[in-house]
Amino acid sequence: MKVAVDIDGVLLDIIIEYCKIFNKRYGTHYQKKDVTSWDFFKEWNIDEETAFRIFFEIYANSSNVPFIDSDAPDILKKLNKSHEVSIVSARLPEYQNEIVKKLRDHNILHKVHYKEVILLHHYPSDIKLRENFDIYIDDNPNLAESIKNLKGRTLLLYDQPWNQHSICENNVIRVYNWKDIALKFKELE
Ligand SMILES: [Mg+2]
Numbered sequence: 001m002k003v004a005v006d007i008d009g010v011l012l013d014i015i016i017e018y019c020k021i022f023n024k025r026y027g028t029h030y031q032k033k034d035v036t037s038w039d040f041f042k043e044w045n046i047d048e049e050t051a052f053r054i055f056f057e058i059y060a061n062s063s064n065v066p067f068i069d070s071d072a073p074d075i076l077k078k079l080n081k082s083h084e085v086s087i088v089s090a091r092l093p094e095y096q097n098e099i100v101k102k103l104r105d106h107n108i109l110h111k112v113h114y115k116e117v118i119l120l121h122h123y124p125s126d127i128k129l130r131e132n133f134d135i136y137i138d139d140n141p142n143l144a145e146s147i148k149n150l151k152g153r154t155l156l157l158y159d160q161p162w163n164q165h166s167i168c169e170n171n172v173i174r175v176y177n178w179k180d181i182a183l184k185f186k187e188l189e
Contacts, residue, residue, distance in 0.1 A: 001134040001188075003079060004088040005114065007099060009139030010158045011087075011106075013066045014058055021054050035162050038125070038141055059095040062102040071178040073106065076113040079185065085114045088131065090122035129153075135188065137181060141166045148172065156184055 008014040019030045022044070030044065037043065041051030058065060079085050087108075091099055096119055100110065108114070120127050125142035129150065136143060139158040144166040147155045156175045157163055168174040175181050 001083045002132065003083045003085045003135045003137065004118075004128060004131065004133040005076065005085055006128075006136070006138040006140070006158070007087060007089040007091065007103075009068075009160050009162075010137055011068055011072055011108070012062065012102070013068050014055075014062075017058055017062075017065045018054055020064075021057065025054075033161050035160075036164065038162055040162065056092075059091050060098060062098060063105075065102070067106045069178045073108055073113060075178045075182045076108060078182070080113055080115070082189075083135075086116050086118050086133070087114045088118045088120065088128055088133070088136075090127070091119050092121065093119040095119070135185075137175070139163055144168070144172045154188060156181055 005011070013032070015032050015035050019032060019035075022028060023030055026046075028044070041048060076085065087103070089099065096117060099119070100117060103109075118131065125140065126146035128136060128138070128143060129146055134152070135154045135156065136147070137156045137158060139160045139162070141163040143155055144157050144163065147153055148171065150171075154171045154173065156173050157166055157168055159174055159176045166172065173184055175184055
């Protein structure tokens with residue numbers, strides 16, 4: 001099967017670093033648990049451009065972004081042996097080198113853990129579905145909505161505070177960590 005593995009919210013806890021930068025800049029006290037929607041910045045009273053500027057800063061230098069789950073590298077390696085794993089992210093293509101380096105720092109290696117990195121624009125928010133994958137591992141609640149109408153494709157929705165409203169049924173399955181992902185794959189294979 002062709003598998004698309006997301007980066008932010010699935011491998012990297014980018015929002016932790018995001019909150020740190022945001023709080024420092026605007027004197028707030030937000031934490032990851034306060035990010036309860038995909039468009040959280042609207043509730044935080046900043047416009048989208050300002051909100052994304054912080055994401056772009058982190059894309060350019062991700063060294064402080066924590067890794068989500070230490071089980072991920074081993075599980076990813078096994079998945080890539082029996083499937084075709086791509087890392088698919090809405091980070092912009094100009095940040096390709098930075099993300100490959102960051103993944104390597106966390107022992108996620110090209111050809112060992114994944115076949116290729118595919119970077120797409122973040123609009124529309126379900127753009128990843130234009131690429132032909134059988135299984136998506138992603139935290140994006142917009143994907144959960146759109147994939148419901150697509151036969152033969154499955155989303156493992158990585159549990160995060162911003163996707164708690166997503167209803168997981170049929171081809172949308174909620175997963176809580178990478179061990180859970182490995183278990184769900186056994187059922188799907
Ligand atoms: Mg993500």
